[in-house]
Amino acid sequence: MKIIDKKSLQELANDIYLDIKEEEMEDLSNGFNMLLKHVDQLSLIKDIDKQEVMIFPFNVETTSLREDVVTLTSSKEEVLLNAPSEYAGQFKLPKVVK
Amino acid sequence: MDYTLKNIEQLHKAYLEKETSPLVVVKQMIAKLEANKDNLMEADMFASALDMAEKLSKEEVEKDNLLWGVPFLIKDNLSTKGTITTGGSNILANFVPLYDANVVEKLKKLKAIPLAKTTLDELGMGGSGTTGHKGVTYNPYDESHLRQVGGSSAGSAAGVSAGIVPFALGSDTGDSIRKPASYTGLVGLKPTWSRISRYGLFPFSISLDTVGFFSRNVKDAALLLSVLAGHDEKDNTSSKQKVDDYLNIDGSIKGVKVAVIRQISQTIKDSHLKAAFDKSINSLKEQGAIINFVDVDINLLYGIHPTYFIISSAEATSNNASLDGVNFGNAAKGDSYIDIVKATRTNGFGKSIKTRFVLGSYSLKKANQEEVFRRAQKARGMIVRAINQVLEENDVIYLPAAPSIAPFIVSDGKESTKDEILLDNHLAIANFAGLPSITIPLTLKDKMPIGVNFTGRAFEEKVLLNIALALEKTTGLKDLTKETL
Numbered sequence: 001m002k003i004i005d006k007k008s009l010q011e012l013a014n015d016i017y018l019d020i021k022e023e024e025m026e027d028l029s030n031g032f033n034m035l036l037k038h039v040d041q042l043s044l045i046k047d048i049d050k051q052e053v054m055i056f057p058f059n060v061e062t063t064s065l066r067e068d069v070v071t072l073t074s075s076k077e078e079v080l081l082n083a084p085s086e087y088a089g090q091f092k093l094p095k096v097v098k
Numbered sequence: 099m100d101y102t103l104k105n106i107e108q109l110h111k112a113y114l115e116k117e118t119s120p121l122v123v124v125k126q127m128i129a130k131l132e133a134n135k136d137n138l139m140e141a142d143m144f145a146s147a148l149d150m151a152e153k154l155s156k157e158e159v160e161k162d163n164l165l166w167g168v169p170f171l172i173k174d175n176l177s178t179k180g181t182i183t184t185g186g187s188n189i190l191a192n193f194v195p196l197y198d199a200n201v202v203e204k205l206k207k208l209k210a211i212p213l214a215k216t217t218l219d220e221l222g223m224g225g226s227g228t229t230g231h232k233g234v235t236y237n238p239y240d241e242s243h244l245r246q247v248g249g250s251s252a253g254s255a256a257g258v259s260a261g262i263v264p265f266a267l268g269s270d271t272g273d274s275i276r277k278p279a280s281y282t283g284l285v286g287l288k289p290t291w292s293r294i295s296r297y298g299l300f301p302f303s304i305s306l307d308t309v310g311f312f313s314r315n316v317k318d319a320a321l322l323l324s325v326l327a328g329h330d331e332k333d334n335t336s337s338k339q340k341v342d343d344y345l346n347i348d349g350s351i352k353g354v355k356v357a358v359i360r361q362i363s364q365t366i367k368d369s370h371l372k373a374a375f376d377k378s379i380n381s382l383k384e385q386g387a388i389i390n391f392v393d394v395d396i397n398l399l400y401g402i403h404p405t406y407f408i409i410s411s412a413e414a415t416s417n418n419a420s421l422d423g424v425n426f427g428n429a430a431k432g433d434s435y436i437d438i439v440k441a442t443r444t445n446g447f448g449k450s451i452k453t454r455f456v457l458g459s460y461s462l463k464k465a466n467q468e469e470v471f472r473r474a475q476k477a478r479g480m481i482v483r484a485i486n487q488v489l490e491e492n493d494v495i496y497l498p499a500a501p502s503i504a505p506f507i508v509s510d511g512k513e514s515t516k517d518e519i520l521l522d523n524h525l526a527i528a529n530f531a532g533l534p535s536i537t538i539p540l541t542l543k544d545k546m547p548i549g550v551n552f553t554g555r556a557f558e559e560k561v562l563l564n565i566a567l568a569l570e571k572t573t574g575l576k577d578l579t580k581e582t583l
Contacts, residue, residue: 028456039404039470040476048473052479060337082194
């Protein structure tokens with residue numbers, strides 16, 4: 001059975017911009033063990049690796065090929081109402097290039 | 099007169115006969131919400147509800163519009179223009195949507211009255227009603243507050259079953275409407291995937307998510323589906339298929355073929371539920387239904403929960419990558435872009451969903467993807483083919499919606515057996531295959547409800563509603579609330 005150490009779990013978290021606190025590590029480690037059990041359970045399904053993947057339940061005809069229609073959904077002012085930090089009508093972030 | 103326990107049809111009749119007005123009804127419901135101790139509300143919409151009710155009270159009742167003046171609750175992962183919508187997460191604690199979800203907009207156009215936003219497991223991920231940022235939501239049937247209400251649509255289930263409103267909106271990714279409906283004696287409908295627009299729903303797992311609702315009886319559920327179903331140009335995964343006349347049902351089920359999956363029904367341990375389930379099968383037979391006990395490969399069935407967990411966690415990791423505190427949300431401070439995003443996400447998410455995100459990330463990593471995520475997608479295909487095969491020869495699948503009454507909030511720590519996990523999680527089949535699925539109350543044990551579930555073929559909600567109506571007539575468990583019990 002695979003094992004994973006705390007450092008690897010922290011690296012996984014870091015990949016998706018999360019820090020795992022020490023007190024959260026046990027739950028995460030238990031969760032990982034459960035995930036491995038799930039994988040083992042699926043491997044008991046006969047011929048599973050010969051199958052095609054299913055991504056969506058069924059195909060739905062979409063409207064993606066319609067003609068473009070110009071509409072105003074939300075104004076810039078409205079969108080910026082939820083901005084944590086805003087400057088001169090734009091989202092503001094710390095300098096990236098210093 | 100107390101109008102809070104009325105169903106939609108009864109409320110409409112009371113308006114038509116000028117027995118009461120929306121303003122009186124809204125005031126009664128607000129008083130009840132304020133007095134409620136089940137921790138079911140995220141945010142109130144009382145000011146706008148009172149304003150709308152006052153205006154409607156001066157207008158003529160719309161005779162053919164049963165939702166005119168009917169108050170309702172909204173799960174807090176559905177966007178409401180101008181009202182904070184948090185998804186039950188601190189990361190969105192200050193987020194105010196710029197638009198209404200399609201389902202909210204449709205109901206408002208019909209002059210139904212949004213009364214409040216309701217609690218949920220954080221971002222819809224969980225089945226207990228205990229992981230939202232406002233803490234545990236309690237089951238109204240259990241005054242000791244020891245038992246779960248179920249989730250993730252916890253507050254919506256609590257609000258309808260506590261006798262506050264006749265219906266509430268929810269969402270269902272694995273069983274998030276149908277399981278709490280079982281624990282609270284309600285009708286809970288998850289429609290066919292793509293039948294109801296998801297515009298304005300916070301995405302959890304887009305290949306599984308559906309918007310649905312709770313009501314107190316089957317006819318009200320049919321009414322709600324008839325107004326909420328249909329194509330929406332703002333959601334290009336919504337279907338253009340014609341919407342049926344769902345209200346045209348009478349509960350005649352002669353010749354309807356009902357499949358019971360033996361490997362699942364045999365796992366029922368609760369003797370009370372078993373007796374009630376067997377009795378209901380006899381009752382369906384007496385009404386002319388044809389019952390077929392069918393077999394499905396047990397390893398496929400044991401694979402339901404693993405498949406659900408892996409696919410939903412992986413999709414959730416990807417779908418929630420936008421929650422970073424840059425464009426919206428409860429942003430943390432930091433000296434760099436990465437500091438801000440990391441601190442926002444670390445402080446904003448609860449422990450339980452952080453675990454899901456990390457495991458989802460593991461499943462999606464190139465080195466693991468084939469063995470974990472792709473394998474779950476292959477299992478999904480196999481399970482769906484097996485279930486669709488059952489539905490080629492049968493009109494519906496009939497099974498218990500839960501192993502028993504609502505479980506305790508604090509678990510006994512015992513590890514569940516594979517059979518127990520199966521009986522507790524099989525409803526996800528309908529999400530894998532995109533099938534419509536409805537839970538209705540079957541029986542009461544120790545004054546707590548237990549529900550049963552019908553799952554049918556895609557876009558055949560009418561068949562489902564019709565057989566649910568037939569069973570509702572038999573059980574007599576209609577318009578159930580904590581107060582009418």
